[in-house]
Amino acid sequence: MCIRVGSNNSQITTVLHGFILSTLSDFFPKIHEVTKCKCNRSCALSVHIDFVGLRAQRQLSGVEQVDLSPQSCDLGSIQNLNELKPGGFYDGLMLYTHALNETMSTSGTRPPGKDVTKRMWNRTFHGVTGLVHLDENGDRETDFALWDMIDTNTSAFQVNTHAGTHEQLTAVPGTDLHWLGGVRPPDVPVCGFKNDNPICLASQWSEPVHTTCWIFKLRLSLCCRRMKLEKELVAQLWRITWEDIQMSNLDKVLRSGSRMTLSLRGSNYGSLMTGDGNLQVFAKTGYYKGNITAIKYTNRKRIELNRKILFELKHMRDVQNEHLTRFIGACIDPPNICIITEYCPRGSLQDILENDSITLDWMFKYSLINDIVKGMLFLHNSVIFSHGKLKSSNCVVDNRFVLKITDYGLSSFRSESDTGKDAHAYYAQRLWMAPELLRMECPPPQGTQKGDVYSFGIILQEVALRRGAFYLEGDPLSPKEIVDRVILGEWPCLRPTMDPQSHSPELGQLMQRCWAEEPTERPEFNHIRLLLRKQNKESRTNILDNLLSRMEQYANNLEELVEERTQAYHEEKRKAEALLYQILPHSVAEQLKRGETVQAEAFDSVTIYFSDIVGFTAISAESTPLEVVTLLNDLYTCFDAIIDNFDVYKVETIGDAYMVVSGLPVRNGKLHGREIARMALALLDAVRTFKIRHRPEQQLKLRIGIHSGPVCAGVVGLKMPRYCLFGDTVNTSSRMESSGEALKIHVSAATRDVLLEFNCFQLELRGEIDVKGKGKMTTYWLLGESNSQ
Structure with missing residues (x-):
């Protein structure tokens, strides 16, 4: 297609800018590849002077096809193009002569060239090359024709010879010009033509300015981030003062503390819970801001807060994951240097595995194992990088049965050595350590990632077999022997026993890969996660179904445990009540059980029995303390068995003194005198046949005193309460005992009057004696009881 353009030089330059080339000969200089030439020409527009009208001086009614040789690719051979050059020279000469004549006719003299040149501007005339027009700058405005290739095979062009000097682009009706990019x-x-447009000048500077601003913003961001980091380090948001922690008392710790089971003694090592003399160590707990927390003490006397420790503490606050115990803070107040973390009340994985009352199916086991893998995978990808002390006791379970890993990080904050630990406990904790770390004199406190994989393999064996860490079937070894053989690196390597009946073959292969001797042969935790996902098909079920199943299983175990504990509770309650009934009268104990206050009560008539051993001081001096205790225990055990046959209440024993009363707290009328008299005769008969263990040939001499009268009784004290008797009757009974004789029963006149009513006791008058604090008193000897009543 061809379009004539009537425009000035500026417009011609605009059209040429980026889209239109001056001539095809300039655009394709001597190209010899025909195919490449055609492809390039199809995208090109050619601009030429409109020579068609000059040559024929006629209007073209259609489109003239101009054929070019495809082998030449030289558009300069277009016919009659060179004929414009002499015509242009002629028109220029005519323009000059017209301007020279006009200038000379005006001035009359030979004009300067400058005046002749100005006469040529703003002039229009018809020349041999057509209409000639020069603008105010002396530039000629010429009509141009635009050529567009329509056939790349024949190199045919459409030519438009539309005439006219219109300062706009006019398309020939019925033709379509293919602009490059589809936009005119x-x-x-x-x-602008000289790139002097202010907008473009601004855009030229925008890129370096934007780059500079971006660099400035980046540096400013880094500076702000560094300032923020320094501010956080100085703020010490992790720091907790000891006064802010409310320690739990011992009872609360024993009831709610998480058990960290640890076997401290025993020659055989099958489990951390087996062996003689095991001790359960409870994790200390305390309350911080109203929430119960776990407190782990370090064996350091003081902490120097260097930059390394500050970064470790900051990293601990930043690390947050569902399967890691949350780091709450740390206390560095000597001597209470400790780490405060989230508290998990279900205890450690080791507690659960060692508790035979908890049934674990493989869905539950895989759930716990997957929790460990998720926690370690996050830990290995975090700034902490590795654990170093991964073991079953460092895996705790929260209320939602989610396993969380604890005791990670803060390698510089914790104890630097294991001094002060029992040798058995020291080696027991190293059963999870990788061989390459055991062989190091100073292994890194944070461990290695491959070492964590080895520890995970030992935990897998614990979960699968539930027989303790590093279980060896038929070969009971102590922890020290196991560690020494692992360090030695014997072949085949010493590893825990696997039971194909307890786990799948795939899980056994995973164990072997995890505890491989070469660290490079151990898989990464992301690979372990994929392997476990393939083995545990049930993990693909709904997470809610999995949780409900886990809860149902735990509920079943809990019901059995509750039933067992309920029976144990009732048994212990029965024992406690029996003990309480032995300490206090039954009626008084019932009032205390109901939470009632025991009021002091006055009794009009009771009979009190006092006795002691004559010569007990001499026997004690000639015996060891243990022999004295044995003597009193044997004697009073004999007495306690006898008094159960009578309606009496044992008040207390002080040394060799024995005090019994009848008629309280339950009144029995006047029977109290008869019950005490019969009891005294039975005790006296028992003493006559009683043998002292360390002195079987020596006769034990019992001295008894009895008195009847009114008393007041009540419970004294809240801790270790005692049921005590008050009144003159108590003092008189004591005087009857102290003024009596060995192997005799000394009774007062008041008791004699009570006994006479039964008409069955044999009494002998002793006469008047001087009783300390009482003056003259008539007393009697109780000799025995006749068959008649």
Whole structure:
């Protein structure tokens, strides 16, 4: 297609800018590849002077096809193009002569060249090359024709010879010009012909300015981040003062503390819970801001807060994951240097595995194992990088049965050595350590990632067999022997026993890969996660179903445990009540059980029995303390068995003194005198046949005193309460005992009056004696009881 353009030189330059080339000969200089030439020409537009009208001086009614040789690719051979050159020379000469004549006719003299040149401007005339027009700058405005290739095979062009000097682009009706990019170029380039447009000048500077601003913002961001980091380090948000922690008392710790089971003694090592003399160590707990927390003490006397420790503490606050115990803070107040973390009340994985009352199916086991893998995978990808002390006791379970890993990080904050630990406990904790770390004199406190994989393999064996860490079937070894053989690196390597009946073959292969001797042969935790996902098909079920199943299983175990504990509770309750009934009268104990206050009560008539051993001081001096205790225990055990046959209440024993009363707290009328008299005769008969263990040939001499009268009784004290008797009757009974004789029963006149009513006791008058604090008193000897009543 061809379009004539009537425009000035500026517009011609605009059209040429980026889209239109001056001539095809300039655009394709001597190209010899025909195919490449055709492809390039199809995208090109050619601009030429409109020589068609000059040559024929006629209007073209259609489109003239101009054929070019495809082998030449030289558009300069277009016919009659060179004929314009002499015509242009002629028109220029005519323009000059017209301007020279006009200038000379005006001035009359030979004009300067400058005046002749100005006469040529703003002039229009018809020359041999057509209409000639020069603008105010002396530039000729010429009509141009635009050529567009329509056939790349024949190199045919459409030519439009539309005439006219219109300062606009006019298309020939019925033709379509293929602009490059499909968009017509503007008359004036966006940036101007000299790139002096202020918008473009601003855009030229925008890129370096933007780059500079970006660099400045980046440096400013880094500075702000560094300042923020320094501010956080100085703020010490992790720091907790000891006064802010409310320690739990011992009872609360024993009831709610998480058990950290540890076997401290025993020659055979099958489990951390087996062996003689095991001790359960409870994790200390305390309350911080109203929440119960776990407190782990370090064996350091003081902490120097260097930059390394500050970064470790900050990293601990930043690390947050569902399967890691949350780090709450740390206390560095000597001597209470400790780490405060989230508290998990279900105890450690080791507690659960060693508790035979908890049934674990493989779905539950895989759930616990997957929790460990998720926690370690996050830990290995975090700034902490590795654990170093992974073991079953460092895996705790919260209320939602989610396993969380604890005791990670803070390698510089914790104890630097294991001094002060029992040798058995020291080696027991190293059963999870990788061989390459055991062989190091100073292994890194944070461990290695491959070492964590080895520890995970030992935990897998614990979960699968539930027989303790590093279980060896038929070969009971102590922890020290196991560690020494692992360090030695014997072949085949010493590893825990696997039971194909307890786990799948795939899980056994995973164990072997995890505890491989070469660290490079151990898999990464992301690979372990994929392997476990393939083995545990049930993990693909709904997470809620999995949780409900886990809860149902735990509920069943809990019901059995509750039933067992309920029976144990009732048994212990029965024992406690029996003990309480032995300490206090039954009626008084019932009032205390109901939470009632025991009021002091007055009794009009009771009979009190006092006795002691004559010569007990001499026997004690000639015996060891243990022999004295044995003597009193044997004697009073004999007495306690006898008094159960009578309606009496044992008040207390002080040394060799024995005090019994009848008629309280339950009144029995006047029977109290008869019950005490019969009891005294039975005790006296028992003493006559009683043998002292360390002195079987020596006769034990019992001295008894009895008195009847009114008393007041009540419970004294809240801790270790005692049922005590008050009144003159108690003092008189004591005087009857102290003024009596060995192997005799000394009774007062008041008791004699009570006994006479039964008409069955044999009494002998002793006469008047001087009783300390009482003066003259008539007393009697109780000799025995006759068959008649």
